[in-house]
Amino acid sequence: MSEDAVVVGATGTLGSALVRRLASRGLRVVAVARSEESLSTMADSIDGEVAPCPADIASNDAIAAIQGALSGQVRIAVLAAGLPVRGSVATIDADLLAVGAQVKMGGIVRLLQAVRPSLGPGSRFVAVAGTLGLEPGRDEAGPGGINAGLINLMKQISQHHGPDGVTVHTVVPGPMDTPRLRTIAGTIAAERGTTVEEVWQEYGAKVSLGRLPRVDEVVWAIENLLAPEADVMHGTVLHLDAGGLRSPH
Template structure:
């Protein structure tokens, strides 16, 4: 991978942290932006604490990161939240607003500030979407709405930035084997859902491959879309879901 300088939002844990580690292992210098402190950072990387819902702070953090890196080749927008499990008719609007602010507005602000610094002709943006970027969920209305919005942002930004040779794509994970998924399944079990192990088995059974994706599976897709092997691909959403019907 020939990406020299990268910014990863939501890079303190999960898919974002896995992405930062992969990029660093390929020699990429970078900055992690996350509201939570990163337990560990790849060698040579730095971190800035910032909430992506604070547009001014996020913009400044990106500007500072670009200055420290001396430019930018790749933005990975991985910051995201999954709200509590709520039927549509019982939706908490505060949760809805927070979810939209993180998952959709945060992506818009990140792209707005990163785009001017991205290398013309080779710069790339990869956004972490979801299978809920095209599917609904009776208990995750806010999340599905935010991830549908992400797809619109990606497709529009691809058209806007394409004349500069900057590509914009998204990955669309299904359920991913992370600690965060386990916590959500615990919460859903407490709210009357299936036991976590039963839920995990059900998720795996619902895929063509008989397993859910790992962080490495998703990072493989991010690495592909962020690098030169996808030089003619922009405005697309790449599912990484094990073949969910």
């Protein structure tokens, strides 16, 4: 029987890198994203088996779409969708908090309901959250509140599925040097009336390693959860912030 991997947010910077890495391991990757065209383009560029699955994880329709794309046991399922929400508590449209929660909090529940019948001993269930969910910042009301909720939900999921041999992992990268983060820096700079360069310097100053984490490093960490020894990491939060998180968690 073939083994599947499921990646939600498959056309994003992190998601596409993860699809490529998992396909290179011989897994059949069900790549989930909203754009059928972007999924098809990505699948054609990868040397491996990728099954495009156009679906919006913010909608319950995604459950049936993902289930219909599966072909065997799910070895690993990852929610790597980004948040379409920006702004501080002073400026954010409050309705957008619900939109973001549908993507990450509702999304993780939908992903679980989609893959649960195909999980078994040794399967990994993974969510990519963010350090703002643990250590709030002044400019990101959405990522702070929503990722905190996602981390809590993952703890609940781990309590449900640990006895089944299905391990549950929350991966918490700090800010990564990606085009998306540079766009966010531009939004913050506009809100403050400052420059993108100043905001970017603030990101770097918060990281004791002296640089932001790279996408390939985060992908490496997620891939290593497939090792049998990663069972012991069940229920934990894996910090990949390059020394950015100050508070003990």
